[in-house]
Amino acid sequence: MTGAAPVTADEFARRMAAFAPFEPRPVVAAAVSGGPDSLALTLLLADWAAARGGQVLAITVDHGLRPEAAAEARWVADVLAARGVAHRIAGWQGDRPDRVRQEHARAERYDRLREVCAREGVLHLALGHHRADRAETVLLRLKAQSGLDGLAGMAHQRELPDLRLIRPLLDLPKERLQATLAARCVDWVDDPTNRNPDHLRVQLRGVMPQLAADGLTLPRINALAGALGTARRTIEDAQDALLARAVVLHPAGFGWLDPVAFGAARPAVGDGALARLLLAVGGAIYPPRGGRLARLAGELRAGLPATRTLGGCQLIPRKRGVLVVREWERAVPVTLHPGTRAVVDGRVEVELSARAPGPAVVRPLGRAGWAALSARQPSLKSHALPGPVRPALLGVFDARHTGRGGAAGLAAVPDLSQVSSMAAVWLADWRYAPRRALTGAGFTVAQDEAHTM
Template sequence: MSAVPPLDPSATPVSAAEASALFEPLADEPGLLVAVSGGPDSVAVLALLADWAKLPGRPSLQAATVDHGLRPEAAGEAEAVARLCGRLGVAHRILRWAGPKPANGLQAAARQARYDLLAEEALRRGNAAIVTAHTLDDQAETLLMRIAHGSGPAGLVGMRPRSLRGAVAIVRPLLGLAKSRLIATAEARGLPFVRDPSNADSRFERVRWRELAPSLAEHGLDAARLGLLAERMARQEDALARRAADVLAQRRLPVTVGEERRLGFRQLAEEPEEIVLRVLALALAEMTQGVESYGRLERLEACAAALLAASRAGSATKRTFSGCILSLDRNGVLSLRREGPRRRGVHPATS
C-alpha cells in the first residue's frame, strides 16, 4: 500500500468527537459490517469506527473486503486490509467474486457482485448493517451522472444515508464529508492504503465526471452545492411519495382477477401530472419487479400522456409498459395486468 496526497492540502482530519456525532445513528444497529476496499476513504472509516465501537453499548463491528479478481494486485491488497484490521482489533473476512466476468458493463457487474457478497456476509453476521465510505464527492458524481441520463426527481435524491438491499440495511454516514478529509484522516493516522487504478481510468463514466469536477466547481457547481441539491430533492421526494401512496389507496378499485389491478383513472387524472406518474409507477411496481434502463421515466411519461389524452376524450386505449398491459375503458377505469414474456416497452397494444 502507498500514500497519496490529500485532494485538498487544507483538509483537516476527522476528529473523534465529529466521528462520534456522525456514527450516532448507527448505535442501535444489530451489528456493523464495514466495507473496506483498501482505499483511503474506507480505511479511514474503518479506523474511526474501530475507535467508536470500543465504547460501551456500541454494536459489534466486523469488516469485509471484496476481491473481484480483476487485477493481480487485488488479492494482496485484500490481505493488507486483513492485516490492518488485525492491528485495529476488527474481525475481517475476504469475499471473492468467483466465476466468469462480463466483457461489457464490467463496473456495473462488479458493483452488483460486491453488494451481493456484502449482503450475504451481513446476513451471516446476524443481519448487520453494511457501512460504506461514500462521501460528498461520490454524491456529487452520482447526481451529475443521473442528470446526464435524464433522471427524474427520485434519481436526483442521489444516495440516501440509509437504504435497503433486500433485508439488509446499507448506511452511508459520511455523505456530508469531503473525500479530502478522509484522505487527511488516513494520512494523519499513518494508515496504509492503496489507490485503485480504475478510479483514474477515463473509460468509466464516473471517472470522466470526476475529471470535470474542478472545472464545474469554478462555475459554482461544486460538491457541496450538488449535495445540497440532493438534500432538497430528498425532502420533496418524501412528500411526493407520501401523497402518491395516499392517492393510490383512494383510487384503487376492487378486482375479480387475481393479479389484476384496477384504478379509477378519471378521478386520478384530476391530480397534478407528477402525482399521476407516481401512482402509475407504484401500481406497476406491484405487478412486476423488472428494472429498466435510464429511459424508463420518458417511457412512463409517454404512457401517462396517452392515458390522460384518452381519458379526457372519453375514449378507450391500451398501452404496454414494464411487462404490463394497461387498459383504459370508456368509463375511465384503468386495468393493469401482466403481459406476455415477449412484449416490452411502451407502444399501443394490439387487441
C-alpha cells in the same frame, strides 16, 4: 490533502448519533474496498463501536474482474486484522454476464454485502460515500434526465427489508478522509478503475474543477440535493398512498395496476409510483430514464392501447387493469451450488439446500418450459396465473440434466408449489425480495452540516 483535518472520534460519534438507536453493543458492517473513503470509514467505525462494547464487520467484495483485486482484498484483511477488525471476502456468485457493465458489478456488490450481513446477523451496513460522490451522482442523474428521485442524490439512510444502509460521511470532503488515514499512518489502495476515462463518472470528475470555477461547487450541488431530497420525501409519501390504492403485487413477482387510480394522480406522483412498480417487478436498481418513463406514464393516463415494455417489464392492458410482468427473455440464469445463496434476476432470494444432489440452474421457464410442464401436468393449463406470467416463473433445474429450454431437469417451480417430490431436498429458502421494494422507508436527508436528520 494539504490543510485537511482528520475526522475526530467525537465528530464521528455525533454523526453516528444521527442514526440512533443501535443495539446496546452495536454490531455494524462496513463495505471496504481498500480505498481511502471506505478504509477511513471502517477504522472510524471500529473505534466508535469498541467504545460502546460493540464491533465492526468489514466486508470486501472481489468481483474477480481485475487480476490484482484478490491481492488487494488480502491486503485489506491484513491491515484490518492488525487493528482487530473482523473481515470477510465475498466473491461473485452464480454466472457472470459475458460483458460486465458497472451496473452489473454494483448490483452484484450489494447482493453480496446483503448476503454476508444476513448470514452474520448484522442489521446496519455502512457505506463510505462522501460529498464528491453525492455531487457526481447528482450530475450523472441530471445527464440521464432523471426526475426528482434521481436528482436528490444519495440518501443518508436507506432501509431494506433485512438491513439498513447508512452513509455517515456523505457531507464530508474526500480530503478529510485521506487525512484521517494519514494521521493513523495507514496507506490505501488506488483502484485504477477510478481513473478509467471510459467511465462517465470519471469524465465528470475531470470537469468538476471547471464547474467549481463557474460557481457550481460541491457544497452548492450537495445543498441542491438536500433541498430536492426534502421535496422527494414529501412526494414519496404521496406515492406510497397511490401505490396502496392502485397496485396489487403478487408474491410470484408480477403486479396489477389500476389505470383509473393512476390517472387521477398528479404526474409528479404517478410517474414516480410507476417507476417503483417497474423496479419491484423488473428487478433493476435504478429506474428507467425520465423521458421514456414520462411517455409511458402519459400513455397509461390516456389509456394504454397495446403492450409496452420498459424497465425489463411488459405492461399489458387487460379488463381488470394493466398487467405488469417481468420480460422473461431478459432474465440471466444463475447457477448455484449446494449451500449457496444468491439474488436471482434482482427479484428472488434463493438458497440451495446443502443436501441438494448437485448444482442447480435457476432461470425462467420460458414458453417451451411452460408447454412441457403443462403437458406433464395438464391441470396447469387452467391455472389462475395470467398467461403472460407463466413463462416468466422461475424454475429450479438440475444442472446435471438440464438441456436447452423445455423442462428437462426441472426440480421445482416454487411459485406453483412442488413439481417433483425432491423439491424440498433442493431448496432451503425461496422468497420474492426485489432489490427495490414497492414501498419502504422514505428518503432520508441531512438538514445541515451537523448531520442532523
